[in-house]
Amino acid sequence: MKITDLFPSDLFAGRPVFVTGGGSGINLGIARTFAALGADVGICGRRTEVLAAAAEELGAFGHGVHTAVADVRDPEALQAALDGTAEKFGPIATLVCGAAGNFIARAENLSPNGFRTVVDIDLMGTFNATRAAFAQLKQTRGSLLYISASQADQAFAFQAHVGAAKAGIDALMRNLALEWGSYGIRCNAIAPGPIEGTEGMKRLGEVAGEDAWLSMVPLGRYGRTEEVGAMAAFLASPLAEYVTGARITVDGGQNLTGSTA
Numbered sequence: 001m002k003i004t005d006l007f008p009s010d011l012f013a014g015r016p017v018f019v020t021g022g023g024s025g026i027n028l029g030i031a032r033t034f035a036a037l038g039a040d041v042g043i044c045g046r047r048t049e050v051l052a053a054a055a056e057e058l059g060a061f062g063h064g065v066h067t068a069v070a071d072v073r074d075p076e077a078l079q080a081a082l083d084g085t086a087e088k089f090g091p092i093a094t095l096v097c098g099a100a101g102n103f104i105a106r107a108e109n110l111s112p113n114g115f116r117t118v119v120d121i122d123l124m125g126t127f128n129a130t131r132a133a134f135a136q137l138k139q140t141r142g143s144l145l146y147i148s149a150s151q152a153d154q155a156f157a158f159q160a161h162v163g164a165a166k167a168g169i170d171a172l173m174r175n176l177a178l179e180w181g182s183y184g185i186r187c188n189a190i191a192p193g194p195i196e197g198t199e200g201m202k203r204l205g206e207v208a209g210e211d212a213w214l215s216m217v218p219l220g221r222y223g224r225t226e227e228v229g230a231m232a233a234f235l236a237s238p239l240a241e242y243v244t245g246a247r248i249t250v251d252g253g254q255n256l257t258g259s260t261a
C-alpha cells in the first residue's frame with residue numbers, strides 16, 4: 001500500500017521537514033514519505049554524492065529539496081544546514097534526527113574513542129540538530145522525531161556503545177517532551193527493528209547472519225524503510241496532535257523475542 005492511498009498528498013504542504021542522515025537508508029525512506037505527502041525537504045549528510053542522488057530522487061515528487069553537507073558532530077555545519085533550509089522554504093515543522101553510526105565490536109574491544117564516536121554521532125548529533133532547529137520548531141509549533149533502535153531497551157551482543165547512545169536519545173526525547181510541551185513542540189521517537197536494505201542491517205547481519213535475524217521477527221519478514229516513514233508521517237501529522245513523549249516500535253514484533261547474546 002502506498003502512503004498516498006491513506007494520507008492526502010498535500011498533508012505536509014507548507015510544513016517543511018529536515019532529516020539528518022537523510023541521504024540513505026531509513027532516513028531517506030522517511031524523507032521520501034514526507035516528499036510524497038507534499039513537504040519541502042532538507043537533508044544533511046557527510047557525502048556529497050549520496051546527497052546528490054537522494055536529492056534527485058526526492059525532487060521527483062515535485063517539491064523543494066535542500067541538501068547540505070554536514071556532519072552531525074559539527075554544530076556550526078548543522079546550524080548552517082537548518083538555516084539554509086528555512087531560507088528556502090520557511091521554518092521547518094518537523095525535525096527528524098536519524099543520523100547514526102554503528103559497528104560491531106565486543107565491549108572489551110571498544111576504545112574510548114570508538115565508544116565516544118558512536119555517542120557523538122547518535123546522541124550528541126541528535127542534540128546538536130535539535131538545538132539548531134529549536135527556534136524554527138518553536139515558531140511553527142512543530143514536532144521532533146528521534147530515531148531510536150531496539151538496542152536502547154534490549155541487550156544486543158556487540159552493541160554496548162549503540163545501546164547506550166540510543167537509550168540516551170530516548171531519555172532526551174522524554175525530557176524535551178516535558179519541557180517543550182508549553183511551546184507546542186511535540187517530541188516522539190521511533191524504534192525501528194530490522195529494516196531491509198540498510199547499512200545497519202548489513203553490519204548486524206555480519207554477526208549471526210541475516211537468517212538469524214529473520215527468525216527473531218514474529219511477522220516473519222524484514223521491515224521496509226517506507227514503513228518507518230509511515231509512522232513518522234503519522235507522528236508528525238495532526239492525527240497525532242495529542243501524542244508527545246512516546247516511543248513507538250516498528251519492528252515486526254522483534255522486541256518480544258529476547259536478546260541476541
Ligand code: HXC
Binds near residue numbers: 105117118162203
Ligand atoms: C572496534 C572500531 C570499529 C570496530 C571503528 N572503531 N570501527 N572499534 N571495532 N569495528 C573505532 C576506531 O578504531 C576509532 O577508535 C573510532 O571507532 C572512530 O573510528 P573512525 O573510523 O575514525 O570514525 P569515523 O570515520 O567518524 O566513522 C564513524 C563510524 C563509521 C561509526 C566508525 O562506521 C561510520 O561512519 N558509520 C556511518 C554509517 C553507519 O554506521 N551506518 C549504520 C547505522 S545503523 P580509535 O581508538 O582507534 O581512535 C544504526 C542503527 C542500527 O546505527 C540498528 C539496527 C537494528
